[in-house]
Amino acid sequence: MTTRTTRSIRLEALTRVEGEGGLLIELHDGQLQNVALDIYEPPRFFEAFLRGRSFREVPDITARICGICPVAYQMSSVHAIESALDIRPAPEVRALRRLLYCAEWIESHALHIYLLQAPDLYGLESVVALAAQQPDLVRQGLKLKKVGNELMELLGGRSVHPVSVCVGGFHKLPFATELHAFREKLEWALTASLETTKFVSTLPLPEFQADYEFVALSHPNEYAMNEGRIVSSAGLDIAVEEYEQTFMEEHVPHSTALHSVRADRRTSYLVGPLARVNLNLEHLMPLARDAAEKSGITWPTFNPYAGIVARSIELVHACEESLQIINSYQQQAKGDVEWPVRSGEGCAATEAPRGLLYHRYRINEKGLVEFAKIVPPTAQNYRRMEDDLRLLIPTLLKMTDEEIVAKCEQLVRNYDPCISCSTHFLKLQLKDQ
Amino acid sequence: MQKQQTITVIGCGNPYAADDAAGIAVVEGLRKAAPEGLCLRLMDDLGPGFLCDFASQGSIVILVDAVRSAAEIGTVHFLRLPPETVVSRSVQRISTHSLGLETEIQLASRFGKCTEVFLLGIEIGDHSSGENLSPAVSAAIEKAVSDFNYFCRCARLQCHPGLT
Numbered sequence: 001m002t003t004r005t006t007r008s009i010r011l012e013a014l015t016r017v018e019g020e021g022g023l024l025i026e027l028h029d030g031q032l033q034n035v036a037l038d039i040y041e042p043p044r045f046f047e048a049f050l051r052g053r054s055f056r057e058v059p060d061i062t063a064r065i066c067g068i069c070p071v072a073y074q075m076s077s078v079h080a081i082e083s084a085l086d087i088r089p090a091p092e093v094r095a096l097r098r099l100l101y102c103a104e105w106i107e108s109h110a111l112h113i114y115l116l117q118a119p120d121l122y123g124l125e126s127v128v129a130l131a132a133q134q135p136d137l138v139r140q141g142l143k144l145k146k147v148g149n150e151l152m153e154l155l156g157g158r159s160v161h162p163v164s165v166c167v168g169g170f171h172k173l174p175f176a177t178e179l180h181a182f183r184e185k186l187e188w189a190l191t192a193s194l195e196t197t198k199f200v201s202t203l204p205l206p207e208f209q210a211d212y213e214f215v216a217l218s219h220p221n222e223y224a225m226n227e228g229r230i231v232s233s234a235g236l237d238i239a240v241e242e243y244e245q246t247f248m249e250e251h252v253p254h255s256t257a258l259h260s261v262r263a264d265r266r267t268s269y270l271v272g273p274l275a276r277v278n279l280n281l282e283h284l285m286p287l288a289r290d291a292a293e294k295s296g297i298t299w300p301t302f303n304p305y306a307g308i309v310a311r312s313i314e315l316v317h318a319c320e321e322s323l324q325i326i327n328s329y330q331q332q333a334k335g336d337v338e339w340p341v342r343s344g345e346g347c348a349a350t351e352a353p354r355g356l357l358y359h360r361y362r363i364n365e366k367g368l369v370e371f372a373k374i375v376p377p378t379a380q381n382y383r384r385m386e387d388d389l390r391l392l393i394p395t396l397l398k399m400t401d402e403e404i405v406a407k408c409e410q411l412v413r414n415y416d417p418c419i420s421c422s423t424h425f426l427k428l429q430l431k432d433q
Numbered sequence: 434m435q436k437q438q439t440i441t442v443i444g445c446g447n448p449y450a451a452d453d454a455a456g457i458a459v460v461e462g463l464r465k466a467a468p469e470g471l472c473l474r475l476m477d478d479l480g481p482g483f484l485c486d487f488a489s490q491g492s493i494v495i496l497v498d499a500v501r502s503a504a505e506i507g508t509v510h511f512l513r514l515p516p517e518t519v520v521s522r523s524v525q526r527i528s529t530h531s532l533g534l535e536t537e538i539q540l541a542s543r544f545g546k547c548t549e550v551f552l553l554g555i556e557i558g559d560h561s562s563g564e565n566l567s568p569a570v571s572a573a574i575e576k577a578v579s580d581f582n583y584f585c586r587c588a589r590l591q592c593h594p595g596l597t
Binding site: 107111128131135138139142145146158160 | 477478479480482485486532536543
């Protein structure tokens with residue numbers, strides 16, 4: 001007679017903003033049958049309520065999608081609209097937008113490295129426990145994050161959800177003296193970022209590899225952030241305009257979030273810092289490139305836990321490039337260009353801290369949005385997360401439920417997921433039938 | 434003469450969810466009154482690690498938020514929140530961006546950013562979509578703003594004034 005056991009684990013997590021997600025693991029006679037990363041978050045309807053709004057409102061509205069990566073949403077939307085309306089901002093605007101994006105990378109990467117992922121790799125439950133053991137480390141992380149937020153406030157008018165970006169440029173340009181005065185903080189941040197790369201290189205990264213297709217923007221002259229072609233480790237090289245023919249979103253029954261896959265073969269892919277460093281290593285700033293070479297990682301790496309190392313390298317890059325932009329900044333009299341309102345359709349992709357972020361808009365002759373499409377990086381990574389869990393869980397079956405859960409969460413955290421760009425209620429059920 | 438401790442006041446809530454905007458309305462009311470020695474912030478301009486970022490070293494923090502308990506709608510609560518007594522309803526797991534109030538207070542306390550945290554809570558009723566506050570909550574907001582100096586005195590004395 002065969003004895004079957006039923007194992008059931010339920011985790012719940014709730015914070016102020018509502019939303020619900022869960023992880024279901026189904027085992028049959030000790031064999032993995034199903035893994036489902038359930039996202040129960042209520043749809044947020046941004047694409048729907050952008051319709052009928054003036055295109056001028058779009059950068060401010062989309063910036064509200066996320067409190068950690070508002071610049072990403074602002075950048076993808078403003079570039080897509082400028083593409084639709086054939087607007088070409090000045091080179092100084094382009095540089096300042098990169099600077100604003102660097103600010104976001106600094107705050108977001110510092111947050112994830114120090115406050116969210118490092119505790120996992122130290123074997124600790126939370127950043128509070130890490131702060132008890134390594135107070136200086138956590139202090140450094142918080143200070144780095146604050147430098148990013150302050151730079152965002154200087155350029156964007158607010159440290160979260162900035163408001164200075166407009167179609168055609170900026171509502172208000174910073175004074176050169178303001179930016180120059182910020183150099184000291186960035187120089188400290190650059191030093192701290194280099195220390196970060198050394199500290200993450202000492203962390204024990206779990207052994208795990210998968211056959212990933214890494215996808216990121218690529219630019220011939222710079223570390224792609226705000227523009228470029230979409231390339232992949234599988235040889236893909238397309239214009240952003242071909243995104244929707246190459247990738248598609250699928251609805252899955254267990255999730256209100258869509259899953260992105262390659263349109264031709266329905267396979268998962270990975271976006272984010274690991275993809276970017278793997279694909280664009282040669283375009284990193286010199287100190288960042290040097291840090292990558294000294295990180296102890298052989299690039300490209302197919303270990304997702306090395307994402308924390310990739311983030312630290314991008315932290316160095318963002319500080320280094322910020323200083324370069326500020327050093328060459330010359331204040332312009334006017335921050336935006338003028339243009340006649342006309343109808344048009346355009347798309348853009350930029351590199352959010354968590355990966356490729358695609359937007360497309362159709363604008364009518366009155367300047368109103370008729371159609372909007374937004375594909376966030378986390379939606380592009382969901383299928384890949386599930387694929388990773390399918391590979392990981394069979395190696396964990398001798399562990400207790402709690403240990404399995406902890407390992408699964410660690411793996412998912414590599415992706416720095418932004419489940420509805422807010423916070424959520426998570427239930428985990430593990431069933432062994 | 435001993436320097437007075439800074440008081441950081443953080444308003445929380447959703448301005449488009451009826452009474453849930455109470456915390457924001459209190460801070461906006463305080464801004465109009467412009468009392469000295471207060472650092473006023475709204476939660477929508479703050480991110481994870483906000484207490485460590487924005488509270489001055491050794492400051493007192495007053496969180497102003499809509500609350501729901503068994504009390505009558507419009508009740509104004511003022512409670513001291515010792516770090517060890519603040520427990521998030523559960524622990525943040527896969528979604529990684531928010532730290533939760535428990536973590537925020539514990540981190541800020543560890544790094545000496547705040548000596549005490551208080552909650553100024555407005556008991557609310559309706560929190561459905563909309564921008565209108567109920568009459569009882571509007572009155573409570575006015576009371577919270579007009580009595581704020583009293584709350585500050587209680588906070589500086591690090592006491593619970595016994596208001597509910």
